[in-house]
Amino acid sequence: MPNIVVCFKWVIDEAYIRRGSSGELDFSSVSYKISDYDRNAIEEAVRLRNESGGRVAAVTVGSPEATKGLKDALSRGPDQAYFINDASFENIEPSQTSAILADVIGSKIEYDLIICGEGSSDLYTQQVGPRLAERLGIPCISFVLKLTIDGNHIIAERKVEDGVEVTAAPMPVLVTVLPDINTPRIPGVKDTLMASKKEVVNIAKDDLAQTYEPTLQTTAMTAASMERRCVKFGAEPGDIAGFVEALEKEGVLR
Amino acid sequence: MDFKLTEEQELIRQNMREFAEKYVDPIASEIDENSRHPVEVFQKLAEGDWMGIPIPAEYGGAGADYLTHALVVEELSRSCSSTGFTLSIHVGIACMLVLMFGDEDQKKKYLVPMATGEKLGAFVLTEPGAGTDVMAATTTAVLDGDEYVINGTKTFTSNGPTGDTYFVFAWTDKEAGRKGMSAFIVPKETPGMQAGTHFQKMGLRSSQTSEMLFKDCRVPKENLLGQEGRGLVMAMTGFDHGRIGISAQSVGIIQAALDESIKWSKERVQFGKPISRQQAIAWMIADMATDLDAARFLTYRAAWLKDQGVNFSKEAAMAKLFAAEAAMKHTIKAVQIHGGYGYVKGAKVERLMRDAKITEIYEGTSEAQRMVISGTVLR
Known part of the structure; x- marks a missing residue:
């Protein structure tokens, strides 16, 4: 019966980000959600537990305000949650997130299988899973479409450029999953009400073995903009030449 | 607060x-x-x-x-x-x-x-001659041994053709006036109860509405809900709770009208700019958003009062009155914002406008809500 750890990130729901009048990103009325692929990761962890037994622990690193995210995650079926929180964990880098996760998972949680989403809905760096596996010294299987537990091994179907690769690895192992792997549930009313009754282990910055410093610096963040020139082109050769000319004039082609 | x-x-x-x-x-x-x-x-x-x-x-x-x-x-x-x-x-x-x-x-x-x-439950109160005037009902329930025998015709019963458990209101003692009506639980397929004409409505069309016909419909004595003579109180209490739901339904309609109007007005270009940048349209949307909040807060207050265990009849009536009238008003505006495109079948605003009308009518018309509210504030 495997002990499964599933990692999730509580992110800004991109649907609520607005563009300010001078092109800046406006986060003033945003709502948060569990990162999209992490919902698949949670669903897969719970599905495997229901099939093979064992336990599922959901782990997240974030700001102390993210308690709604914990309830959301727990309403989707995990047995308990580890909430590694500090006000300074709001906008940390993948290198820090993976180091903090490795610190806690390696020292406090028994695990046979760790499931992460392929990438987060906000940054989508696809780094946290592989970096975490590296720090824990366990195999990592990415782009996973299907997972099966076979004795002490995990069998994973991976999406690769020209097909599907079937891979096996001994547990403990980390996998990162694609959205194709399952359809996340919509929690029922009782699931949500029961979530706050499940165990949450709070872990503070001071409980970590060390501090993990950022290596990147964000200098600016602006909204992508789109301007319409309202020019129409037909399919005639002359039009196509005109189209290329227009792209060059706008600096799209150089 | x-x-x-x-x-x-x-x-x-x-x-x-x-x-x-x-x-x-x-x-x-x-x-x-x-x-x-x-x-x-x-x-x-x-x-x-x-x-x-x-x-x-x-x-x-x-x-x-x-x-x-x-x-x-x-x-x-x-x-x-x-x-x-x-x-x-x-x-x-x-x-x-x-x-x-x-x-x-x-x-x-x-x-x-x-x-x-x-x-699925159904509430069977209204009769062809007894709408807001509940006392004009004629359906009777007569105790015969261990059974009540129900006779009469009900109409506009929501979930009539699709319900499983019916709550039927009938006179057990017409002479007793307000204390003469009782409520009965009648399970589907009880002999003597049948759904009559299934009405084709202007809006709210997936909700099934029909007549309910009772002809010597016998239910065991234990299907009397509560005590004899308490039917009217139960119906009014039921309405108090139901009205919070109708208010919430109306809020959902206004929200949808606003969602559609914002989306459309930002896309639709006339006179060289999106119509959302025409003041005539922008102000309609401002009014819609404002009434939406007002309707929502009245609704939540009524629900909150219910959860606090205090009387909320007046507040539920206010929420229902305001939210229903706002839903009607703003779905008309939403169609107006969409112009001809909003008048075509399949446009969501067209359905919203047809659906909105009933909220001013059922579970007490807007006039009935004003009777409840004025009856309290003028007491």
Whole structure:
């Protein structure tokens, strides 16, 4: 019966980000959600537990305000949650997130299988899973479409450029999953009400073995903009030449 | 003062939004067109414990508060107000009547299957000659040995053709006036009860509405809800609860009208710019957003008062009056903003406008709400 750890990130729901009048990103009325692929990761962890037994622990690193995210995650079926929180964990880098996760998972949680989403809905760096596996010294299987537990091994179907690769690895192992792997549930009313009754282990910055410093610096963040020139082109050769000319004039082609 | 929902309420609302987008939006136009009760949606609602939110877990419900139920009706109605209403009357009136007035056996036998969503409830009060004037009803129930014999004709019964458990109001002692009406639980397929004409309506079309005919319909004595003579009080209490649901339904309609109007007005270009940048349109949307908040806060206040265990009749009537009239007013504006495109079948605003009208009529007309409100403030 495997002990499964599933990692999730509580992110800004991109649907609520607005563009300010001078092109800046406006986060003033945003709502948060569990990162999209992490919902698949949670669903897969719970599905495997229901099939093979064992336990599922959901782990997240974030700001102390993210308690709604914990309830959301727990309403989707995990047995308990580890909430590694500090006000300074709001906008940390993948290198820090993976180091903090490795610190806690390696020292406090028994695990046979760790499931992460392929990438987060906000940054989508696809780094946290592989970096975490590296720090824990366990195999990592990415782009996973299907997972099966076979004795002490995990069998994973991976999406690769020209097909599907079937891979096996001994547990403990980390996998990162694609959205194709399952359809996340919509929690029922009782699931949500029961979530706050499940165990949450709070872990503070001071409980970590060390501090993990950022290596990147964000200098600016602006909204992508789109301007319409309202020019129409037909399919005639002359039009196509005109189209290329227009792209060059706008600096799209150089 | 705190306008914040709990984290659970927010999550439940978001989950219902996702549910409605996934299961209801794709069929809303079709069930309106065909006047079809979406059985498949109600099976899914039952699976997710959405059919008995404010009913205690021991009676098959989710054991949450009434405000949570209102939030769910609102979000469901935002996608399809017929579906939202069917849920609202099932929980707000049918389930609540047994919870508040039923004995332990009745709760086990009738409330549990309704709260789990296995069975659908229907409220059978209105008659051809007795709408707002409930006292003009003529349906009777006469005790004969161990059974009551019900005779009469009811009409405009929501869930009439599709219900499983009917709450039927009839005179047990006409002479006793306001203390002469009683309520009975009549299960589907009880001989002597049958759904009559199934009405084709202007809006709210996937909600099934019919006459209910009673001819020597015999129910055992134990199917009397509460005591004899308390029917009118029960009906009024049922309405108080149901009205919060209709208010929430109306809020969902206004929200949908606003969603559609914002989306459309930003896309639709006339005179060289999106119509959202024409003041005439922008102000319509400002008024819509303002009345939406007002309707929403009146609705939440009524639900909150209910959850506090204090009297909320006047507040429920105010919420229902305001939200229903705002829903009608702003769905007309939403069609106006859409112009000809909003008048075409299949446009969501066209359905919203037809659906809105009934909120000013059922579970007490707007005039009846003013009677309740003035009756309280002028007391």
